[in-house]
Amino acid sequence: VRIKLLGTAAGGGFPQWNCACSNCSGLRDGSVRATARTQAQAAISFDGAHWSLLNASPDLRNQIERAPELAPHANGTSRNTPISSVVLTAADLDHVLGLLALREFQPLRIYSTPAVQQILRSNSFFRMLERLTGQSRWVDVLPEQSFSPEVPANGSSIHPIALGGKFPSYASGPMTAELDQAVMGLVIESGGKRLAYAPALPEAPDSLLQILESCDVIFIDGSFWSDDELQRSAANMPAAREIGHLPLSGNGGTLERLSGLKRPRKVLTHINNTNPILNEDSPENAQVRAAGWELGYDGWELDLKA
Amino acid sequence: VRIKLLGTAAGGGFPQWNCACSNCSGLRDGSVRATARTQAQAAISFDGAHWSLLNASPDLRNQIERAPELAPHANGTSRNTPISSVVLTAADLDHVLGLLALREFQPLRIYSTPAVQQILRSNSFFRMLERLTGQSRWVDVLPEQSFSPEVPANGSSIHPIALGGKFPSYASGPMTAELDQAVMGLVIESGGKRLAYAPALPEAPDSLLQILESCDVIFIDGSFWSDDELQRSAANMPAAREIGHLPLSGNGGTLERLSGLKRPRKVLTHINNTNPILNEDSPENAQVRAAGWELGYDGWELDLKA
Numbered sequence: 050v051r052i053k054l055l056g057t058a059a060g061g062g063f064p065q066w067n068c069a070c071s072n073c074s075g076l077r078d079g080s081v082r083a084t085a086r087t088q089a090q091a092a093i094s095f096d097g098a099h100w101s102l103l104n105a106s107p108d109l110r111n112q113i114e115r116a117p118e119l120a121p122h123a124n125g126t127s128r129n130t131p132i133s134s135v136v137l138t139a140a141d142l143d144h145v146l147g148l149l150a151l152r153e154f155q156p157l158r159i160y161s162t163p164a165v166q167q168i169l170r171s172n173s174f175f176r177m178l179e180r181l182t183g184q185s186r187w188v189d190v191l192p193e194q195s196f197s198p199e200v201p202a203n204g205s206s207i208h209p210i211a212l213g214g215k216f217p218s219y220a221s222g223p224m225t226a227e228l229d230q231a232v233m234g235l236v237i238e239s240g241g242k243r244l245a246y247a248p249a250l251p252e253a254p255d256s257l258l259q260i261l262e263s264c265d266v267i268f269i270d271g272s273f274w275s276d277d278e279l280q281r282s283a284a285n286m287p288a289a290r291e292i293g294h295l296p297l298s299g300n301g302g303t304l305e306r307l308s309g310l311k312r313p314r315k316v317l318t319h320i321n322n323t324n325p326i327l328n329e330d331s332p333e334n335a336q337v338r339a340a341g342w343e344l345g346y347d348g349w350e351l352d353l354k355a
Numbered sequence: 356v357r358i359k360l361l362g363t364a365a366g367g368g369f370p371q372w373n374c375a376c377s378n379c380s381g382l383r384d385g386s387v388r389a390t391a392r393t394q395a396q397a398a399i400s401f402d403g404a405h406w407s408l409l410n411a412s413p414d415l416r417n418q419i420e421r422a423p424e425l426a427p428h429a430n431g432t433s434r435n436t437p438i439s440s441v442v443l444t445a446a447d448l449d450h451v452l453g454l455l456a457l458r459e460f461q462p463l464r465i466y467s468t469p470a471v472q473q474i475l476r477s478n479s480f481f482r483m484l485e486r487l488t489g490q491s492r493w494v495d496v497l498p499e500q501s502f503s504p505e506v507p508a509n510g511s512s513i514h515p516i517a518l519g520g521k522f523p524s525y526a527s528g529p530m531t532a533e534l535d536q537a538v539m540g541l542v543i544e545s546g547g548k549r550l551a552y553a554p555a556l557p558e559a560p561d562s563l564l565q566i567l568e569s570c571d572v573i574f575i576d577g578s579f580w581s582d583d584e585l586q587r588s589a590a591n592m593p594a595a596r597e598i599g600h601l602p603l604s605g606n607g608g609t610l611e612r613l614s615g616l617k618r619p620r621k622v623l624t625h626i627n628n629t630n631p632i633l634n635e636d637s638p639e640n641a642q643v644r645a646a647g648w649e650l651g652y653d654g655w656e657l658d659l660k661a
Contacts, residue, residue: 060459066419067427067436067461074429085420107456111417113372114391121373123380128589130373142455142483149448150413153366154589155373172479176525177448181591219482283434283460285487 060143109147162230205239214251240355271317364392366449415453468536511545520557546661577623
């Protein structure tokens, strides 16, 4: 299976349009050694020809344009794309708005939990994805039920896991009671290799650690260094855990919980602009790397061969 | 008044993610002389310090990042922006989705017709712009009623004009009967200078020509060269006029109607990826330039001094 990270920042990107924190200002004026990042987005391919998007970030148009693998074939029909499906792990705007960038009358399969589907399809904007018969084909996905977005090759499949957490604050409706459908992680298996994708990680119970230890590579929520990071950046902001992100540092944080994993290569994604690890000269950056983690960056890719 | 075009393509941008037309493929492989463009977006400033966005394109995050004028002040508070307001001319997704990129708890004034406001605020996604008291302040704007998005300087103001056309197909609700609130053009006046911004032009009656002739610069819908351009590009596509865009060529087209204007500098924007004028070596490109038009490009700017 091939995987490419098209975006590795949290909502708002890095730098963030209205942010003058030391990371954002330092990146703009060159005084901080750091790399600009678009909002978290990944793409996978089992056969190297068809691609599935993992979520659909608001930066998706720009991200597709920068990925030659995802360009239409010049000798194909006048409208074509190697992107055949999108797998949604949540209904948060920074994971779904990009679907509306894919509205140019293009047939697509969209995999999500029934609750996420209900939240999105009850939104009038999504009528723009249903202007042609068969334009968008929504497919139900439930935690613990494996599926394959393409014709399965080498026994390839995607296994969703309920990660805890909750639906985004804009969402309402009866389905929002189905909390196990709110936030999923994906274990992607092909040719005996496994990778896990969890750009939002609300908690890290032992059962999850066991699954992650069975993987060759894991891509994990690196939103915040500390629980009160947003609160220190501006007034009236929530804590990291309140909005579904286990912080990296501190008691029960991601580093403490996950750094003991032995098998997987460990990559952080969905890194918020306020996170000190973005400053490549910071002690926090040194600390995550010393604990065996890599920072994902836009364009990071891997061909995980059988 | 200063104006900067941050994006000059129609919905989907140029190249478009799923398009292999001669323009898009030619731009990708370098065989066509053309320039990539993001989706139509402009910004104006009366005082050089505060900026108003004209519409909010899906590419807005990227467009703000590329415009140094719109960056937060490094020595300001940790969250700040020179962008104080957004003026919406329609409810189409390619004019409004960018509002959802501005959701980082930032106070903003949003100017639109009551109908456009109703369509957007009834959409659950827009709850993300109302998480703090006073975060988004919606201000009603009606055709023929001038307003100023900032403290008026030099008698500066914005005068909206109803352009005809209709609401986007996703929109519903009682307000969609108010057709004069569907698509507006903006006449922006400052220090005795006038400019007009009309990224969607459904028709060009004599009354509009008179207004445009009073301007120093006009920015006009350049979506399509011919009425059947989309229909020739792919199956099941609408005609240009059906979706609210007067084509440039042909009987009653924009060139025939507007090229006789004497006073204004004439700039095309909102140019669709299929439009042959994007190929800088095409006869159509030569024809629009011979008729006195410029092609707007991302980064085009003008300081229109009194």
